[in-house]
Amino acid sequence: MNFYTLLISFAVFHFHACLYEDQVGTFDWHKEFIGRITWSSFLYSYNAPTKVLVHSDRVLACLESKTGNVVWRRVFSDINGTVINVLHKDSRLYSVHSVGLVRSWDVSTGHIISETVFITSSNEFGNPILYSLFDSKGNVYIIRTNKVIAVSPQFGTIEWSRDITLNSKVLCSLSGSFLHIVSKGPEKSVKLTAISILTGNTKYENVVKLDSDICTLPGNQFLICVINSELLAFRVNEEIQNNPEFKIELPSSNEIVSITSVFPFSSFITVHFANGALSLFSIKDNKFELFRHFTHSVGIVGYHSRQNSTSLAVITSEENNYKLILINGETSEVVLNQAVTFGEINGKINHFSIYMPDRPLSTDFRILATFEDYTLSMFSASGKIWHREEALSEIVTVQFCDLPLSEIQTEIEFEFQNENKATILDMLVHRIYSQGQQLHTYYNAFEKMLRRNSLLKQCTADESELTRDQFNINKMIIALTSVGKVYGILSASGKIIWNKWLPDLSILNSEGRLISNIYIQRSTAHFAYAPIASISGKDTSSGQFVLYKFNPITGELYCSDCKMDFIAKQAVLLPIHDEKHTKVLTIIDSNAKLHFSPSSDYVIKQFIENSDKFFFYLLDEKNTLSGYALSDAKDLSLSKIWHYHFGNPITHIIPKRVSEKVDSPGKVLGDRSVLFKYLNPNLLFIVVKNEEEKGTFTIYLLDSVNGNIVFSAIHKRVRLPINAVHSENWVVYSFWNERLRRTEICVLELYDSGYEFNSTSFSSFGQHMQPLVLRQSYIFAHPIRFLSTTYSDKGLTNKQILVATPNGAVISIPKFMLDPRRPLVLSPIEREEGLFPYVPELMVPSENILNYNRSVNLLRSIDTFPSGLESTVFVFVYGLDVFFTRDYPSKMFDVLKDDFEFWFIAFVMSILIAGSLVAKKLAVTFSLRRLWK
DSSP states (O other), X not given: OHHHHHHHHHHHOOOOOOOOGGGTTTSOEEEOOOOSOOEEEEEEETTEEEEEEEEOSSEEEEEETTTOOEEEEEEOOTTTOOEEEEEEETTEEEEEETTTEEEEEETTTOOXXXXXXXXXXXXXXXXXXXXXXXXXXXXXXXXXXXEEEEEETTTTEEEEEEEOOOOSOEEEEEETTEEEEEEEETTTEEEEEEEETTTOOEEEEEEEEOOOSOEEOOTTTEEXXXXXXXXXXXXOSTTOOSSOSEEEEOOXXXXXXXXXXXXXXXXXXXXXXXXXXEEEEEEETTEEEEEEEETTEEEEEEEEEOSSOEXXXXXXXXXXXXXXXXXXXXXXXXXXXXXXXXXXXXXXEEEEEEEOOSOTTOOOOEEEEEETTOEEEEEETTEEEEEEEGGGGGEEEEEEEEOOOOHHHHHHHHHTOOTTOOSHHHHHHHHHHHHHHHHHHHHHHHHHHHHTTOSSOSSOHHHHTTSOOTTSOOEEEEEEETTSEEEEEETTTOOEEEEEEOTTEEOBOTTSOBOOEEEEEEOTTSTTSOOEEEEEEEETTTOOEEEEEEOTTTOOBOOSOOBOSSOEEEEEEEEEEOTTXXXXXXXXXXXSBEEEESOOHHXXXXXXXXXXXXXXXXXXXXXXXXXXXXXXXXXXXXXXXXEEEOSSOEEEEEOOOSSOOOSOXXXXXXXXXXXXXXXXXXXXXXXXXXXXXXXXXXXXXXXXTTOOEEEEEEEESEEEEEEEEEETTEEEEEEEETTTTEEEEEEEEEEOSSSOOOTTSOOXXXXXXXXXXXXXXXXXXXXXXXXXXOOOSSSOSOOEEEEEOTTSOEEEEXXXXXXXXXXXXXXXXXXXXXXXXXXXXXXXXXXXXXXXTOOOTTOOEEEEEEXXXXXXXXXXEESSSEEEEEEOTTOOOSSOOTTOOHHHHHHHHHHHHHHHXXXXXXXXXXXXXXXXX
């Protein structure tokens, strides 16, 4: 009986490959972020702040007030839309979403309590939400272009709905039992509508002549506008007049930026000026007057609620000296005027909230502030408590840089530097001197270990973390964000070593496309010189080209004035160096002229000598792709050698990686013949969207040197966007098939037609036959957000396709699974070659998920880089979160495992050595006895 029970148990239970819990975080790290904070509210217990509720466009979260750690977080995908308004009331948190949802949350756990849908038809999404506001009971009123809706989040019901016609710009406020809506009307007029919040009935509608784009509508039955440097107050009622009831003149020399009302105060108005000043006006007891003027204000006004009163909070700055001013909302008295120590901050304060204990004469406070560089910080009267680098949620591009050699490694490298050492005697003297330096370095390192009472470590962690390890595994990650902030992050631990904010650098264009990049111009391999990295972009004010040069290890800026006097079209890193081993960055300006950085006669001479190997391509606004080559060596101008007009928008132009190496130029088949790869380094993969026929796009493989189209194909009834990866002789791309309602992955592989060309030196001007293009499609079970591929330093490691899904998973698929030569029925030759039979569905095991349960929310991109080991590839995934790990596409074939049995091998070797010695002794004795016989 026991035998059968055991047999059934083995049959029922399945064994799976998994990751042990103690291995989590050993070779990877994961960081969670919130994004740009636009709202915050303190939770307190026993008169002390315990947690902070915050929200960004896509996140609701709760943070620990003492540490800034995330207690709970709710991330909203594209389906859930953005969060446009929130309200914290008692133990509930209410949120309004752009897709027509109102939700209620438990503030302690983050669990959803109720959900109300007020947009029930897909046809209604054409009428966006213009405004939303909460009343004191927690009810929310949503104003759309065609409707006003009242929702009760507490009960999850729609109270009433009223049809209305509004334009895209409205002002709303609550006054008593009425909702006032002001919208732009025809011929410089405004339309005023009053709706009862109890029944939804319209009380009145009035139209008044008013020409102003700077207005606000506080909840005190007044409409405040700025007209000709005058602040005008119109009383809102059934008989609104063109003549204002109050009028105040503003200084005409200073431009007015905006005018806002201060929630929840209906009697205070703030006017923001272009020079940073702020004026606070009050409307109380039928008086409209200037309450206070702040010359050096940060331009942000918040509020602090106590049990008995509500105070207005203003932060002022003068020469980096900040003050917190609290004003009683009822009595207009200054409650607190105290200096605040912010320390080193970047930019102005975008948002802040304040907490003060409800004790008499208390001057203790907590300020949660968000700055222009997306830094979220908590301050007290004594200074900064903690901060979070939320700009890392906006990473747009990354680069890896090797860490510098240690002092001992540098001395060893110096020993083999025998430049200008011609004679044997000079080489001997140099050898003796360098080894003496090494002894001195070892002595200093040993002295440091003794001083720190640590004989097991060569140096402290702080000293060793910025030096290269034995296998060059630890590297510096240079991350550039969309807000212009640059980070230096250690790949081993995720620790931020340095950060720089570049406020004058424009990272994205008006269409949201990346116009900036990071270039490693000199690595740490040339230890005699400091490494150099560059960031290209556009100046925010002038639009001219900007090039920031800095040390990628320390973050030190090298250039004092990084702005150029021209507008750049493209920047390319060329494979030529200057006298100090710095790679040359070539910039093409709007007049098709070349500029070099660094620029010297030596660099220009190298470029002219190799000008027949350098070709460039540019894409203009008319979707015309053009190829250029050097035409005039004197003024370094380019001339157009070919162009191709696509006629439709180009969504993707994907070249091959310049640094990628190909191990084998061919593929050995089962019959011992060779199928040679079409290795054209100048090939571009281009995706063109057809605007005339919906759901149609065309792919092109185009030679960027001669402009020839190598291959093209048309896909119909598909949905953009297209995700693609281009490497070696193959292209993998994915799309959503609308006809069959599934995600498909297509693969193209290019081979030379029957014979081998010179694989070490490909020329686009040579006589080539059209390549043989093999293609196949596969079905993938999940939607795809991004595609990438692994590559190693020497190209020996197998390729893997990395697939990012909308739920934040990163799945690795071996490239041989996407082989277009997989047949339906295997022949003996194909079986000997190692091909798999073709199955349309790609079956991916769960252990192929690189980030296991550490999802990367709102994932945008995957970047891969080679490490010092051929078997190891770095994978850096970023979106709202950041994830880093190591991948081993061909397993670890060049390093012993961490659990390798060294003691067992040593024991076995000792036994073998002792056995061989004993056997030798016995053999000698046996041979001697045999001779005596």
